[in-house]
Amino acid sequence: MTERDPFEEKLEELVAGLERLNVDTKVKAPKQEQELQHLLEEARSMIDDLRDQRRRREDRELLERLAAEIKDSTATAHDRLTASEARLEHVEGGGPGRYAFPVNPEIQAEAVWLKAQLSGPPTDHDTPRFFKDADVQEVPDGLEVLSRAIFEAAPSYMQSADKEQ
Amino acid sequence: MFRQLARLFLTPPTPSSAQVHQAVEDVLALHPMQISRFLEEVWEGRSASLLTPAGLEIPPTVWPLTNERTSGIRDRVIAAGNPYPPAVWDHLIYAYMVENTRIYEVFRRVLEEFAYGERLGVASPAGQAWLRTTEALFYRDSPPLQIYAMASWIRPDIRAVRRNAYHRMFGLDLNHGTDDNRPYPYPRTAAANTDFSRTFEDVLREVWRAIENISNQSGPNATDVATIANLARALYDMLRVRRQEYGNLARDELLHVSTMAWLHLTVSYDTAIVRDLKAEATSPAERLQKIGERVGLPAHSRSSSYFSLAEHMSLLLRELELGTFNTDLGAPGLFSGGPFQAAIQETITHWSIATGRDVKARPVSVAPPQPVPVRPTPRPAMRASAATNGYAQASRETLGV
Numbered sequence: 001m002t003e004r005d006p007f008e009e010k011l012e013e014l015v016a017g018l019e020r021l022n023v024d025t026k027v028k029a030p031k032q033e034q035e036l037q038h039l040l041e042e043a044r045s046m047i048d049d050l051r052d053q054r055r056r057r058e059d060r061e062l063l064e065r066l067a068a069e070i071k072d073s074t075a076t077a078h079d080r081l082t083a084s085e086a087r088l089e090h091v092e093g094g095g096p097g098r099y100a101f102p103v104n105p106e107i108q109a110e111a112v113w114l115k116a117q118l119s120g121p122p123t124d125h126d127t128p129r130f131f132k133d134a135d136v137q138e139v140p141d142g143l144e145v146l147s148r149a150i151f152e153a154a155p156s157y158m159q160s161a162d163k164e165q
Numbered sequence: 166m167f168r169q170l171a172r173l174f175l176t177p178p179t180p181s182s183a184q185v186h187q188a189v190e191d192v193l194a195l196h197p198m199q200i201s202r203f204l205e206e207v208w209e210g211r212s213a214s215l216l217t218p219a220g221l222e223i224p225p226t227v228w229p230l231t232n233e234r235t236s237g238i239r240d241r242v243i244a245a246g247n248p249y250p251p252a253v254w255d256h257l258i259y260a261y262m263v264e265n266t267r268i269y270e271v272f273r274r275v276l277e278e279f280a281y282g283e284r285l286g287v288a289s290p291a292g293q294a295w296l297r298t299t300e301a302l303f304y305r306d307s308p309p310l311q312i313y314a315m316a317s318w319i320r321p322d323i324r325a326v327r328r329n330a331y332h333r334m335f336g337l338d339l340n341h342g343t344d345d346n347r348p349y350p351y352p353r354t355a356a357a358n359t360d361f362s363r364t365f366e367d368v369l370r371e372v373w374r375a376i377e378n379i380s381n382q383s384g385p386n387a388t389d390v391a392t393i394a395n396l397a398r399a400l401y402d403m404l405r406v407r408r409q410e411y412g413n414l415a416r417d418e419l420l421h422v423s424t425m426a427w428l429h430l431t432v433s434y435d436t437a438i439v440r441d442l443k444a445e446a447t448s449p450a451e452r453l454q455k456i457g458e459r460v461g462l463p464a465h466s467r468s469s470s471y472f473s474l475a476e477h478m479s480l481l482l483r484e485l486e487l488g489t490f491n492t493d494l495g496a497p498g499l500f501s502g503g504p505f506q507a508a509i510q511e512t513i514t515h516w517s518i519a520t521g522r523d524v525k526a527r528p529v530s531v532a533p534p535q536p537v538p539v540r541p542t543p544r545p546a547m548r549a550s551a552a553t554n555g556y557a558q559a560s561r562e563t564l565g566v
Contacts, residue, residue: 101375101390107489107498107505111480115504117253118480120168121175121185123433 166207166254166419166426167192168433170238173247189434194294195238197301201311202236203250204423208312209234212252214487216405217412221312255479256486257414260421261331262475265340265519266468268428268453269324274460275442276300285459291437299431303424313420325351330417334407335361340465358403368396368499369513369524375500376510390496397490397499404486429472432456470515477508477515 140148174188195203209222223234242249278285279296288296307314316323328351331337336359342349375388407413431438432452435445444455450469457464465471484505490496500506517523 101388101497101501102494103497103501103503104494107495108503110484110489111498111504114253114484115480115508117251118169118255118476118483119172120430120433120476121171121188122180123185 166204166251166423167430168426169251169254170203170242171430173242173249173251174245175247176245177247186434189430189436190291193298193431193436193438194291195236195298197298199236199238200298200302201308201313202234203238204313204419205234205311206236206239206250207254208419210250210252211254215253215412215415216408216410216486217415221416253483254419255422255426255475256482257330257334257418257421258482259475259479260327260418260425261335261337261339262471262478263425263429264327265471266450266453266465267341267457267462268425268432268464268468270341270344271453271457271460271462271464272299272428272431273304274462275438275456276304278460285442288441289437292441295431295436295438299427303427307420312416313423315417315420320352322351324349326417327421329353330414330421333357334404334414337362344462356407358407361400361403364396364399364403366516366522366524368393368400369509369516371396372500372509373513373525374527375497376506379500388500390493393499394491394493394496397485397496398488400482400485401488401491404482408486425475429475467519470519473511473515474519477511480508481505481512 171185171188171192174191175184180188205223208217211217239249275285276296276299279288280300306316309317315326320326320329328339328349331339332351332353333356336357339349371389371393375390375393378386378388408415429449430436432449435452439445439452439456442456442459444452444459446452446455448469449472450464453464453468481499484490488495490499498505499509513524517525
């Protein structure tokens with residue numbers, strides 16, 4: 001039996017190691033690439049989310065500024081309208097319950113007098129009877145009606161005895 | 166007139182329904198002589214603002230004057246705390262509107278039925294009193310010397326007398342003719358206010374626009390006060406031309422208004438004669454409708470609107486005849502609140518119902534197309550001549566001949 005050359009053994013070990021490395025490289029490299037791709041996608045997604053959040057925050061701030069400005073503008077318009085109406089009331093003598101044209105109190109008094117002279121008696125239509133003002137009638141129950149009927153039908157001496165008791 | 170009297174029988178301010186009903190029955194139960202003298206008292210005590218002729222009252226030298234002017238009504242009215250007699254009566258338009266319901270003809274049939282037979286049953290004592298008073302005062306020739314006496318040999322038909330007055334004052338005829346649907350014959354005159362209806366409708370239209378804009382203190386306001394005042398003046402002129410300063414037609418008005426007020430009051434409640442006719446209902450128009458059915462003469466289907474128009478137009482025209490709304494200062498009285506505005510609003514509503522013309526709608530007029538401006542063809546200063554032989558020929562235009 002021939003002895004193995006230690007150098008040869010070393011070479012064979014080296015070849016076996018290279019083969020393992022070769023196998024490992026072939027098996028592990030796609031996995032690593034996949035992981036790398038996944039990590040890259042996550043990182044990009046996080047960047048997108050970050051940008052989206054920043055944009056939303058900016059939009060919200062913009063809306064808040066816009067709402068505040070509209071509120072200020074409305075308040076200003078309201079104040080100006082109030083001031084304008086106050087001036088108009090001062091100039092025209094108008095106000096709540098007043099009309100665009102002046103009413104002659106003499107004519108109003110004449111209207112009331114003439115109306116009173118020419119009107120007839122009040123009719124039923126003039127004074128409606130509301131539900132809320134109507135009397136509510138109490139209806140006696142059956143036992144009360146029966147007892148009253150018996151009492152009224154009873155002979156007078158029984159009623160007087162009842163009263164004495 | 167009699168509706169006012171029923172009110173004067175009541176103690177203000179809020180009489181009960183039973184008291185009102187009793188007051189109405191009391192008025193309708195008055196003796197015809199009392200009613201006759203009541204009308205004399207009303208004429209005597211009329212307001213100085215009413216356009217009426219003077220000197221028609223019973224002279225104080227006639228003895229015994231007190232009998233002719235004493236109706237026996239005064240004490241009761243005074244005791245109720247009211248003034249007596251009524252100072253103003255309704256305008257003639259009241260009689261016109263109420264008569265348009267055909268109430269006079271319906272009750273004429275009622276009187277005939279009770280007079281000639283028992284088809285409608287036998288009237289109660291209160292009903293018989295009403296029949297007697299109604300027939301004595303409003304369906305026969307009046308006593309010749311009373312203020313309300315109208316029918317005579319000259320004008321024997323009181324219905325024609327009324328139609329004549331309506332035509333002269335308003336240019337309007339009643340909406341019904343004779344019972345067999347022929348035009349009712351009555352004397353017409355050329356001097357009649359034929360523009361009344363159109364002008365009054367214009368007033369209603371303008372006032373409605375004003376009421377729509379009543380609260381517009383700033384911004385556009387389509388109210389045209391000057392137009393309202395002008396239209397009111399046009400109506401005033403029409404009515405005053407008929408009246409003149411001497412109160413023409415005043416006696417006619419007193420009688421016609423009284424006649425219609427008596428009948429109107431009769432159907433205003435479930436009075437004795439209404440109960441006798443088994444025509445109880447909740448409104449004057451419904452009662453009249455039922456009575457019309459009983460006697461075979463249907464009342465107008467829009468009687469409710471006519472009754473309403475009668476009351477409200479009377480108020481308006483009575484004041485309008487004084488000229489109150491003829492100026493820019495007075496015209497707002499028609500639409501700036503108060504009883505006049507309420508009356509004209511009711512009038513607008515019921516006028517539209519009764520006539521079928523919507524006065525709340527804006528009038529639409531189809532204007533003819535505007536003519537296209539035509540540029541005149543320029544004329545040559547010099548007329549071209551066929552053969553001038555090199556010289557320009559002078560025309561007539563250039564010479565100014």
